[in-house]
Amino acid sequence: MKTIFKITTLILVCFSIPALAQSGKIQGAVTTSAGEGINKTTVKLLNTNYGSLTDNQGKYSISNLTAGNYTISVSAVGYASQLKSLELSKGQTLVIDFKLAESNQQLNEVTVSSEKRQEAIQKIPAAITALDAKQIKEYRLWDITNLTAIAPSLFVVEHGNSTSSNFFNIRGVMGFSNEQAVATYVDGVYQFDYFSAPPLFNDVQSIEILRGPQGTLYGRNAYGGVVNITTKQPGNTPSGYAEMTFGNYGQQRYTVSLSEPLIKDKLFASGSFTYNHRGSIYYNEFTKSGFDRREDYSGNFNLRYLPSKQWSLALNVKNENDNDRGSFPWVGSIEDVFSKPYQVNTNNTNVERRNNFNTSLAANYYGKDFNFTSVSSYINWHEYYEGRGVDYDFSPLDAISTAPDQRQHIFAQEIRLSSPSASGSKLKWVAGAYGFTQNLHMITPTFYGPDYVQFDPTSGAPFTTIGNSHGNNKGYAFFGQATYSLTNQLDFTAGVRYDYENRGLSQYTDYQKDPAPATLLTPNADYRASFNAVTPKFVLSYKIKDNMLLYGSYARGFRAGGLNTNATDPAQVPYQPEHSDNYEIGWKNMLLDNKLKFNLTAFYLEQHNQQISTAMDGINALILNVGEMHNKGIELEVTALPVKGLQIDWNTSYSYARYTSLLLYSADAKAVVNYKGEQPINTPPVSSMLAAQYTYDFAGSKQKLAAFVRGEYRYIDKYYFDFVNGLSQPAYNLFNAKAGISSKNFELNFWARNITDKKYVAYGSFGTFLLGSPRTYGTTLIAKF
Secondary structure (H helix, E strand, O other): OHHHHHHHHHHHHHHHHHHHHHOEEEEEEEEEOOOOEOOOOEEEEOOOOOEEEOOOOOEEEEEEEOOEEEEEEEEOOOEOOEEEEEEEOOOOEEEOOEEEOEOOOOOOOOEEOOOOOOEEHHHOOOOEEEEEHHHHHHOOOOEHHHHOOOOOOEEEOOOOOOOOOOOEEEOOEOOOOOEEEEEEEEOOEEEEEOOOOOOEOOOEEEEEEEEOOOHHHHOOOOOOEEEEEEEOOOOOOOEEEEEEEEEOOOEEEEEEEEEEEEEOOOEEEEEEEEEEEEOOOOEEOOOOEEOOEEEEEEEEEEEEEOOOOOEEEEEEEEEEEEEEEOOOOOEOOHHHHHHOOOEEOOOOOOOEEEEEEEEEEEEEEEOOOOEEEEEEEEEEEEEEEOOOOEEOOOOOOOOEEEOOEEEEEEEEEEEEEEOOOOOOOOEEEEEEEEEEEEEEEEEEEEEEOHHHHHOOOOOOOOEEEEEEEEEEEEEEEEEEEEEEEOOOOEEEEEEEEEEEEEEEEEEEEEEEOOOOOOEEEEEEEEEEEEEEEEEEEEEEEEEEEOOEEEEEEEEEEEEOOEEOOOOOOHHHOEEOOEEEEEEEEEEEEEEOOOOEEEEEEEEEEEEEEEEEEEOOOOOOOEEEEEEEEEEEEEEEEEEEEEEOOEEEEEEEEEEEEEEEEEEEEEOOOOEEEEOOOOOOOOOOOEEEEEEEEEEEEOOOOOOOOEEEEEEEEEEEOOEEOOOOOOOEEOOEEEEEEEEEEEOOOEEEEEEEEOOOOOOOEEEEEOOEEEEOOOOEEEEEEEEEO
């Protein structure tokens, strides 16, 4: 036995010696511009599990590396992050030192995952805006409604006091049914319904906004763009913070976040919790009291495990619970919005309750010949309304209201293979498959109260109709994309995706009149339809310099079709998917030693088969494919550090969006009319955001004490609320400001939004209107540990 053990040991040693001898190593030091070592700097090789933290002298070392090409990322708190590409030979020890400038002297070199791998944003041939955790805090981004004009051509419809509505519009493309036009992803998981996507930002690390169709890599409903949200991931560095905010209208918001390595280099955990409460903005003339209230809490938990340098496992769990009273403070005319601002006159409380549970398990393998990724996810979403729900007569009358109760259960699985991280090949590729099942159940009681007889004396009110529906949708997709370096400067990218979906729905309606039990009003009906789409993408990019990129691209996107359950003609039950074609030219620059970012994009977009609710006979409204919209525009993003401590961010966009065909029923003409030449709704031709922040560092302060002042100016051009361009919101300006002091362990700031208390209509549709948020202000205290 001893002889066998000795022989086995000798064999292992013989094999391990050359293996270790052939493995490479990267080492060096990270220092300030004055040459002082920076402790606890994160040094990481992108798209791998390899990384290191610097010691007290700023030294780092990453060993046991195979030969190949890598991108190394270096980041430290208070300093501008850097990226550097390198080539490591077999058995080589490569020494790479970094000098980091302070963050108020140089811009970050930003990494994004929009191409399903970590890459420098300025080297990706696409129109992308990325916000890191620091910018998210500076802009005070609490939910999706704060994102309007944060990126060029981005407009987010504020929907009153309801946190359940996710209305993104990019380049004039937005949805008018429950399917999104801009796909929302959270930690790599697609959020299916714009009523179910988490609208609250909890401990977010980054927000990436991709403009234009992203169908090849993202699939369904990414035909206007993608909003990609990533929460903070745990690592070897223990960290945490507690945050408290108090403001007018009874605003209170509390957040606690912790991140800890449970086993160094192996197991890491992080968690955060946010509670938010805000009192009434709207006044109810009927009850002589406040109408609305927002109350929500959300939690986020991450567990990350590295069984080896090749494998990583990440478990994520999120839960969001909303309790919104006065969720839809609608009024019936645009005139009433301004004559009686922030007032309603209703007998209903409009209490909306919502719970959204998300969980996912991501597995990554980084191999010599390929990388592998698996993302498994589950979403459980429930939304309902208390009592008699939402008032639809907008008055103290007990006439008509509805209280839908809907649930969704969604399972999804994505598998990807891609070229290895250290590959030196001219070809980089990714291929994969995606599948999902979506189970929906909705109960919709509509209450016709005793006052309904004023509208219909023959109705027999009071009574209730109860709609019951059950949906079962499923789909799958296959996709692939490859980039080939024709020369050292010229790259060509081609990709394609095939999506297939099958949708089924069963529904019936009951009738109930007190005190009699419910009876069947309409028998059960089954509906089914299937759709498929092919979404290609082509890109040609030319690297003029290492920090200057020119590209041209074509991309196609699609938005899923659906079912008209009230159609009398079976041929009109399914409505078809929408498609978009986007042609884009971009010029991306990082200039003046990373003190100036200048990105310019021109686009031409065609939207086909737009799904719009209309009544071709003037009676029965259906979702039909009756719109063809074209949009052409230009977008500019500039970030500059003109002097130490002053950062200026400016983005602006101009577009010319018009319908080339829009077939809608006209009550005046009593016929279908082509409204060719009209503008799409909620699409301002010009939008712009200018933000400037000056930070003064107190030299020599051991606590790194600093004072800052910040101002933001947002301009939104005129936009329309209806397809015939009869109702509109004139152009308006919004001003935000913030000032405070910060140190290594705390921050105290004072903020104000919509300082001039500008009154503007944020939402208008189908005879319902409401104002945007009024002036709000408050103070925030952050303790960091």
